[in-house]
């Protein structure tokens with residue numbers, strides 16, 4: 301299984317909390333997606349099936365990288381359960397300004413704690429997704445107004461068991477293209493990370509993370525393996541320090 305966080309988005313570049321807001325990739329993000337596809341080819345990892353969120357930055361990343369790998373034709377499933385964590389009332393806000401206003405402790409609690417959600421967003425806010433047609437089939441009580449990582453894990457796990465595991469059980473090479481925090485949730489589950497340990501987990505954009513799995517879908521190697529480990533190490537540091545002064 302290959303996990304891939306979308307390439308740099310417009311709001312990654314401007315340092316804004318994004319969550320369920322549907323921003324596009326930047327030119328750098330497109331280049332990262334292309335490089336992600338090249339890494340798949342170089343490592344002879346050709347996906348048989350794709351799972352993505354309903355958000356453009358993940359969908360476009362998957363399309364660009366699969367195009368490079370000549371795998372644009374593989375069966376695809378998309379689901380809101382793979383969406384980014386809903387960032388509540390922080391969606392649209394500048395990360396550096398939020399850090400300056402609330403202080404580092406609160407800022408990091410909202411960004412990385414397992415069970416502290418940001419304040420809820422108003423359904424009529426310009427950055428709410430409550431009325432977005434793509435979620436029309438979703439019962440209103442399931443449409444989040446904010447989420448912590450624990451909420452994300454709880455809504456991602458049914459998708460993991462019902463949709464991804466059956467593809468893995470069938471022996472397929474599965475590509476999951478999703479988001480920083482939905483992938484953090486999946487990695488926490490796979491690696492059996494503790495609630496405190498996951499605070500330190502950061503996923504870089506555009507670098508495929510390979511998990512070879514045992515028959516019971518546990519990882520052969522905890523943490524998996526980034527296909528470009530040096531680039532991943534530098535990018536993880538950058539994600540960790542987002543919002544802080546350079």
Ligand SMILES: O=C(O)[C@H](O)COP(=O)(O)O
Nearest residue numbers: 316317318319384411480
């Ligand atoms: O939704 C966002 O803002 C990003 O995709 C993830 O942001 P974070 O690294 O601040 O959680």
